[in-house]
Amino acid sequence: MDPIFLTPDVTFSVSIRTEFEKGLPRFKIEDGGPYKIRTATGREFAAIQQAFGHNDSDAAYTLCEKMVQSGIADDKKGAERSEVFGSLHPDVIWAILLEVVKRSRASELDRGK
DSSP, X not given: OOTTXXXXXXXXXXXXXXXXXXXXXXXXXXXXXXXXXXXXXXXXXXXXXXXXXXXXXXXXXXXXXXXXXXXXSTTOOHHHHHHHHHTSOHHHXXXXXXXXXXXXXXHHHHTTO
């Protein structure tokens, strides 16, 4: 594939660890674990960047639901799945999207692009 394209077919498994710092939760994403997440397409990558830039939590929740392939609400479909994602802590949503952005870039670099 031409190096100008992001390739979205890369999935990776992660674990999400919660640590408390001064009483506030901090979420750490680490390799290996029960959650399978995929890299972003070009359009999704741009949407994630825009969500970060505008601090748009609604967009972040929608994008995160698309990026998580398994491990969260696996037995749910449609509106029920969205409800489960809607109940996640906002900081874990941003942490997952940050990891998607990092991995989307890294997967391209790993492929020599």
